Amino acid sequence: MHAAATACFIATRDYDLGATLTCGQAFRWSFRDGAWEGVVGSRWVRLRQRADGIDAETAAPSASWSWLTDYLQSELDLGSILRTFPEDEPMRASVAACRGLRLLRQEPWECLASFILSSTKQIVQIEQIVALLCSRFGEPIEAPAGFGLVHAFPTAARLAMASEAELRACKMGFRAPNLLATARRVANGELDLRSLQARPAAEARDALVALPGVGEKIANCVLLFAYGFQEAFPVDVWVGKAIHQLYFPKRRPTPQRFKRFVETYFGPNAGYAQQYLFHFVRTRRDKVGVTPK
DNA sequence: TGCCAGGGCTGGG
DNA sequence: CCCAGCCATGGC
Secondary structure: OOOOEEEEEEEOOOOOHHHHHHOOOOOOOEEEOOEEEEEEOOEEEEEEEEOOEEEEEEEEEEOOOHHHHHHHOOOOOHHHHHOOOOOOHHHHHHHHHHOOOOOOOOOHHHHHHHHHOOOOOOHHHHHHHHHHHHHHHOOEEOOOOOOOOEEOOOOHHHHHOOOHHHHHHHHHHHHHHHHHHHHHHHHOOOOOHHHHHHOOHHHHHHHHHOOOOOOHHHHHHHHHHOOOOOOOOOOOHHHHHHHHHHHOOOOOOOHHHHHHHHHHOOOOOHHHHHHHHHHHHHHOOOOOOOOOO
8 A cells, every 4th residue: 555644535335334343243333523433453443424435534653454355354355245135024034224334344353352342231231341351451551632542343352361350340230250261272372263263164163162151142243243154143032032023923943943044044144134134123113023032 | 129131051751 | 841030230
């Protein structure tokens, strides 16, 4: 690229920044004065939606912006993904509601730790817990004047040195021992998160599920949001309820048949389809017929 | 106020 | 395999 700069325009079509950053895959973004502010790795970033792309600003200069285009997946041909979705009414409605929603490519440790904190929590609460955790354990990073202290997501090594009480003080309740034990396993090398990228999805999933506080749902979130295994299909209470009501309106399938359905029906980019469904049912005004419980 | 949240784990049928 | 109960906390 050119000389190091603190601003960059990312040309991209079919990109809905708001849907992408609020759809429950990342927890460090906030909307202020018409722009999205967040932290990617050790960089503070502000993003602004444009008709033909995204304006990005940072506090520290960058010579290359691949760290950001990788994270945003702005070069992905979204149309080729959407064409693999099943042609049914729920999927059509979901895509129509938020076409331009993308899956991010997040750093595995941050994604794993965040989703360990997600269990039985609303998205706003996860954001609060993550914010506390970052402010107490994350490395300070450069931000524009007037923004106060901004912190990176804490490393596994740093959290491994924390006490359970310190973690509980971040309002994470019973999730604290799980986060702590997982941080220790990652920090001491018992689990190498980087090595999962090259392994088959099923093997990577098994390795994640072996961690305390990580079941199938959270493992699938990490496979999908950090590693880009686009067939991974997390089923939370919203998605579960939506699928029951949209695809099995008469009687509930057995858990086994339900599992087989979500693993086969939605195609090679099932995880992507799942995220459109999730965002659709969670944000639509008229939730009649599709509300959890 | 009570219900519920991007669940996982354990212990019973 | 399936299910109920429990875990902690706060938004709505």
